[in-house]
Amino acid sequence: MVNHRTRLRSLFRLLAGAQMFIAAWGCAQTISLPQSPQVGAKNRVVSLTLHAVNENGKDAFAFEGKTVAPVIRASPGDVLKITYINDLPAKSPESCAINPCMEMTNLHFHGLSVSPGAPQDDVLTMLAKPGQTLHYSVRIPRDHPPGLFWYHTHPHGESHRQVLDGMSGAIVIEGMERYVPEVKGLRERVLVVRGRSIEHDPNAHTLRRDVDIPAHACGGEAEAVEEIFTVNGALRPPIEIAPEERQFWRIVNASADRYLNLQLAGQTFEIVALDGMPLAFHDPKNPTRTADHLLVAPAGRVEAIVTGPSPGAHVSLRTLCVDTGRDGDPNPEMVLADLVPPSSSQSGTDQASEQARAIDSRPPLYKPVNLASLEKTKLNFTVTFTEDKNGFYINGRKFAMDESPMTSARVGTYEHWRIVNRTAELHPFHIHQVHFLAYAENGVQVPHPVWLDTVNVPYDGSVDVILDFTNPIIKGMSVFHCHLLNHEDKGMMAKILFK
Numbered sequence: 001m002v003n004h005r006t007r008l009r010s011l012f013r014l015l016a017g018a019q020m021f022i023a024a025w026g027c028a029q030t031i032s033l034p035q036s037p038q039v040g041a042k043n044r045v046v047s048l049t050l051h052a053v054n055e056n057g058k059d060a061f062a063f064e065g066k067t068v069a070p071v072i073r074a075s076p077g078d079v080l081k082i083t084y085i086n087d088l089p090a091k092s093p094e095s096c097a098i099n100p101c102m103e104m105t106n107l108h109f110h111g112l113s114v115s116p117g118a119p120q121d122d123v124l125t126m127l128a129k130p131g132q133t134l135h136y137s138v139r140i141p142r143d144h145p146p147g148l149f150w151y152h153t154h155p156h157g158e159s160h161r162q163v164l165d166g167m168s169g170a171i172v173i174e175g176m177e178r179y180v181p182e183v184k185g186l187r188e189r190v191l192v193v194r195g196r197s198i199e200h201d202p203n204a205h206t207l208r209r210d211v212d213i214p215a216h217a218c219g220g221e222a223e224a225v226e227e228i229f230t231v232n233g234a235l236r237p238p239i240e241i242a243p244e245e246r247q248f249w250r251i252v253n254a255s256a257d258r259y260l261n262l263q264l265a266g267q268t269f270e271i272v273a274l275d276g277m278p279l280a281f282h283d284p285k286n287p288t289r290t291a292d293h294l295l296v297a298p299a300g301r302v303e304a305i306v307t308g309p310s311p312g313a314h315v316s317l318r319t320l321c322v323d324t325g326r327d328g329d330p331n332p333e334m335v336l337a338d339l340v341p342p343s344s345s346q347s348g349t350d351q352a353s354e355q356a357r358a359i360d361s362r363p364p365l366y367k368p369v370n371l372a373s374l375e376k377t378k379l380n381f382t383v384t385f386t387e388d389k390n391g392f393y394i395n396g397r398k399f400a401m402d403e404s405p406m407t408s409a410r411v412g413t414y415e416h417w418r419i420v421n422r423t424a425e426l427h428p429f430h431i432h433q434v435h436f437l438a439y440a441e442n443g444v445q446v447p448h449p450v451w452l453d454t455v456n457v458p459y460d461g462s463v464d465v466i467l468d469f470t471n472p473i474i475k476g477m478s479v480f481h482c483h484l485l486n487h488e489d490k491g492m493m494a495k496i497l498f499k
């Protein structure tokens with residue numbers, strides 16, 4: 001009997017060893033960090049055709065015959081001319097927040113300071129049914145700050161399904177070297193982090209183990225882990241970086257509903273820009289800031305210089321546990337990517353991405369603001385997030401496409417808003433086209449106020465912001481909403497008229 005047990009134990013050990021070997025083999029087989037095709041401007045026009053398709057039961061973008069979302073690269077003053085063709089099937093194989101899925105689609109240019117009117121960043125009147133085509137012509141102002149932005153679909157009621165399936169891509173507005181000259185000489189990496197549902201995946205257990213999700217629960221959430229993260233579409237890819245090499249990483253949290261709390265154990269992020277806004281733009285004396293970890297809300301971006309770990313050190317890009325609250329979704333710690341020393345085979349793709357970068361030699365623009373005087377202005381508007389079993393609300397109202405604006409703002413002004421969260425979970429607040437200074441949390445001034453387009457609002461708490469409505473081209477009807485897209489789909493959105 002003892003012998004039998006011992007034999008069984010050694011058999012298990014052998015099997016476990018084989019499994020580890022297979023896992024290691026699997027890792028070795030993981031191709032290098034995938035690089036998306038890059039589309040740049042010709043004669044100041046970035047021209048491309050995107051298709052919305054359903055492949056293997058999932059919605060996706062298709063570009064030049066492949067299901068891939070290109071990185072769009074533009075300079076201030078360029079025009080994005082995008083033909084967007086809805087090739088989704090009339091009848092969806094999937095389910096949406098508001099069922100059945102209508103298979104409508106459109107594009108939102110998240111964070112860009114552009115017009116909310118058609119044919120630009122308009123998610124209210126521009127909607128394509130299956131078989132229809134949208135023609136976007138988005139003018140990037142000549143004084144637009146450089147940085148990382150992103151595009152994703154935004155049809156009310158089915159945004160969550162489409163973005164969770166991966167309908168998102170990066171937009172780079174060139175010129176960061178005008179604010180932080182060092183980035184000009186650095187290898188750049190655009191990292192699009194997406195959520196991948198494992199809710200109905202038969203390999204969920206293995207996938208959770210592959211990304212090192214700890215067995216113990218994280219935060220107060222009651223539900224099981226339903227999503228893991230991918231980077232440029234790959235699960236836990238290697239990122240090549242030599243010891244002491246400095247690289248410029250541009251990371252977008254393109255997940256539909258999950259937070260990132262980024263960390264490179266033992267290393268720091270030298271932050272250059274947040275939400276597509278160079279820190280120097282409003283604070284020329286402090287163009288970078290160092291952090292050892294950083295919360296990036298769904299839809300948020302961080303652009304930072306990272307340094308390769310010393311030889312032999314095993315460092316991973318990971319997200320730490322985020323406690324999303326009693327009613328929130330589990331958002332556990334996991335590994336996003338592994339930092340590995342360069343092999344010669346990867347250098348070719350990096351050279352290609354270098355060539356696609358346009359260098360902007362114009363002098364930087366700055367817009368310092370007098371924070372002390374802005375904070376003293378009276379409160380113009382309060383946004384209150386609530387939820388119940390029937391839906392999600394802003395100021396007690398559930399969004400409808402045909403409703404009138406909840407508020408208006410005069411173009412040319414700054415406004416002081418408070419975002420109040422009266423629920424037991426986090427919500428990220430986002431307003432289209434406009435950046436705001438998030439300067440207080442739960443009524444207490446934050447140590448380093450920053451300009452953002454998406455901000456986390458703590459559960460049972462609040463955030464105070466100063467919104468910049470001074471750009472004369474941002475005029476017309478627009479929206480603000482929670483960027484957990486299933487909440488937005490279920491009503492946590494409202495219209496605002498910039499007039």
Ligand SMILES: [Cu+2]
Pocket residue numbers: 426427428482483484487488492
């Ligand atoms: Cu929400």
